[in-house]
Amino acid sequence: MNQPLDARVPRPAAHASRGRCPAAAPKDPTPCEGPHDAATLVDRHGREVAGCVHHCARVLAGLDGARVHPFVPAGRALEIYSRARELPPFAWEIGR
């Protein structure tokens, strides 16, 4: 009862209080690189999350079926894909 309509939508600001972009995984200790809204990722269910280039690449590496949003400029999207290709999934779990 009295539940807001958007209660099922993840809160983009969930991690913002720690000064990092919404794409930064809670267990990933690395700082952001550049603007916090440099790109948007879309997961296989169509959910979107904005983030810096660094964290978008790190999340993309471990998120099966995810892609960079088509509105992201091609050069930036390529940067994210090429960084993600060099990363293991959940890089922070092995200290990278």
Ligand SMILES: [Zn+2]
């Ligand atoms: Zn970030």
